[in-house]
Amino acid sequence: MLIGYARVSTTGQDLTVQGEALRAAGCEQVYAEKKSGRQAADRLALNDAIKAARAGDIIVVTRLDRFARSTQDLHNLLATLEGKGVGFRCLAQAGVDTTTPTGKLTLAILGAVASFEADLRAERQAEGIARAKQEGRYKGRSASIDYAKVRKLHGQGISPTEIAGLLGIGRTSVYRALAA
Template sequence: MLIGYARVSSIGQDLTVQEEALRAAGCEQIYSEKKSGRQAEDREALHDAMKAARTGDIIVVSRLDRFARSTQDLHNLLAALEAKGVGFRCLAQSGVDTTTPTGKLTLSILGAVAAFETDLRAERQAEGIACARQEGRYKGRGPSIDYAKVKRLHGQGISPTEIASLLGVGRTSVYRALAA
């Protein structure tokens, strides 16, 4: 059985294109999620797909970067699939198919390239942020809580722990606001 896995990184992105491609490829079950791909252990739908797969099944993804973002993750995931007797196939990179020796080699090479691209993207982002800071265009993330509100609540005799609970923030943030 072919089992599809689709992932996008953010809530605003759409899974439709990936899901349609997986259905067209013959996937009987499709597991989808909107989650960052940085760490495989945080992706519940991926774990569900792998859990559902039985010996002889194949996990199918539209693109390699939807499955793993680092060579370490890629090798760990593939080892887990191999231990279960489950294959892996990638639609966009048609040579990637762990049911063949050439596919295994291709997969390793593409995994290294994907990891390299991730590192380059992070470098470019850091350079862009540094440049924007220098030009005064990047101020960083704004405060997550209203300092004046924290101080007003504290002035009313409400404890930092209660303020944190009321505002849905950590106590450390409350103490930081009170010290400011």
């Protein structure tokens, strides 16, 4: 049986295209979630798909980065699948199919490249932030709590819990604003 797994990183993204592609590829079941891909252990739908898979089944994804974002996670997930006698296939990278020796080699190479790209992206982002800070353009996130408003409400006799509810902030933030 083919078991599909679809994932997007944020709640604003849509899973429809991946789900349709997996069903078109013959997946009888599709597990989907909106969750960051950095840690496979945190992805409940992926864990459910792996639990549901039986020897001879194949887990199918649309793209390799939907399955794993680090080489370590990729190898751990593949070892788990192999231990259960479950194959792995990727639609976008047609050569990735752990039921064949060539597919296993292709997967190892692509996994290393994906990890390398993620590291480069993080490095470029850190360099950009450092340069912006040096040029005085990077100020960080703007304040989300108006300390003056918190103190004003507290001065009117409103409790910290009520202030937190009114302003949509945590009670700890209210106490922090009052102490500042």
